[in-house]
Amino acid sequence: MAVSLKGRSLVSLKDFSTEEVLQILETANTLKLERLRGQPHPVLAGKTLAMIFQKPSLRTRVSFESGMTQLGGHAIYLAPTDISIGKRETTEDIALVLSRYCDIIMARTFGHDIVVDLAKYATVPVINGLSDEEHPCQVLADLQTVKEKKGTLAGLKFVYVGDGNNMTHSLMYGCARVGMHMTAVTPPGYKPLDRVTAEAAAIGKENGCTIDATTDIAKGVAGADVVYTDVWASMGQETEAAERAKQFKAYRIDEKLMAHADSTATVLHCLPAHYDEEISYDVTRSPQSAIFDQAENRLHAQKALMVLLAGGR
Ligand code: CP
Numbered sequence: 411m412a413v414s415l416k417g418r419s420l421v422s423l424k425d426f427s428t429e430e431v432l433q434i435l436e437t438a439n440t441l442k443l444e445r446l447r448g449q450p451h452p453v454l455a456g457k458t459l460a461m462i463f464q465k466p467s468l469r470t471r472v473s474f475e476s477g478m479t480q481l482g483g484h485a486i487y488l489a490p491t492d493i494s495i496g497k498r499e500t501t502e503d504i505a506l507v508l509s510r511y512c513d514i515i516m517a518r519t520f521g522h523d524i525v526v527d528l529a530k531y532a533t534v535p536v537i538n539g540l541s542d543e544e545h546p547c548q549v550l551a552d553l554q555t556v557k558e559k560k561g562t563l564a565g566l567k568f569v570y571v572g573d574g575n576n577m578t579h580s581l582m583y584g585c586a587r588v589g590m591h592m593t594a595v596t597p598p599g600y601k602p603l604d605r606v607t608a609e610a611a612a613i614g615k616e617n618g619c620t621i622d623a624t625t626d627i628a629k630g631v632a633g634a635d636v637v638y639t640d641v642w643a644s645m646g647q648e649t650e651a652a653e654r655a656k657q658f659k660a661y662r663i664d665e666k667l668m669a670h671a672d673s674t675a676t677v678l679h680c681l682p683a684h685y686d687e688e689i690s691y692d693v694t695r696s697p698q699s700a701i702f703d704q705a706e707n708r709l710h711a712q713k714a715l716m717v718l719l720a721g722g723r
């Protein structure tokens with residue numbers, strides 16, 4: 411019998427079991443096929459999603475909003491200046507008030523603690539749409555994309571090259587849950603949080619895979635089935651961009667680096683991309699790149715998540 415995710419929040423993929431992650435991916439695939447067939451699925455008719463943004467977004471905002479429309483519901487965009495979390499009002503009061511109007515809350519924040527608090531106080535499901543520490547929705551779409559390209563997840567070798575940031579953390583948890591080996595290759599001083607690496611490695615061990623971090627590019631990338639990167643300076647780190655560009659120079663995904671990976675390796679990037687910084691434009695347009703399928707899958711994966719959390723299926 412399928413597991414029920416009704417009423418749950420998604421703050422981090424570490425909180426979801428392997429079975430729950432696989433169920434979201436399976437539902438995402440079903441919803442994607444239904445959409446391809448032109449079959450409407452208004453299973454969240456009458457439901458409202460509140461979307462809180464402290465940072466900019468293209469994919470997250472539009473995929474959640476279109477996704478809710480396709481599910482027969484409605485989404486409300488709350489811009490950074492609309493509610494000014496913690497300044498105009500406390501996180502607790504925002505969570506309690508929105509829970510009286512809406513059926514799901516999605517939030518993109520700076521502090522990870524803000525999403526944690528929203529989930530703690532809200533009486534409806536809360537979805538982390540990116541915090542300084544994690545980006546779990548992106549990873550659901552990433553796993554869906556890898557499954558589509560490779561036909562499987564468990565046992566593959568997934569390599570992340572770049573900054574040990576929010577993407578790295580969520581990828582570590584996501585890979586650990588589905589039994590995919592993952593190595594994060596970062597410059598010294600930019601590795602993922604030790605706490606996250608240790609927690610993800612422990613989850614991975616239960617699922618027969620290794621999760622680790624290194625600074626050795628060639629060793630990390632050797633034999634990779636999937637090669638992934640993200641920007642060197644995340645939202646909120648703009649003042650560090652010039653220094654980071656110097657430190658990360660060797661950690662760029664280009665033809666030279668791809669020579670160390672498997673020749674059939676899939677290239678992923680969560681986007682937005684800074685071409686000729688963390689990735690070359692040519693690699694993103696090569697047959698190995700799946701970055702736009704990956705962006706599309708944000709739509710399907712998040713629709714699945716909303717349907718399961720709101721109990722629409
Ligand atoms: N990948 C991603 O989350 O994109 P946006 O920042 O545009 O939402």
Ligand code: NVA
Pocket residue numbers: 540545575576577640641643644645680681682
């Ligand atoms: N690490 C990036 C991800 C963007 C989707 C950031 O936080 O800006």
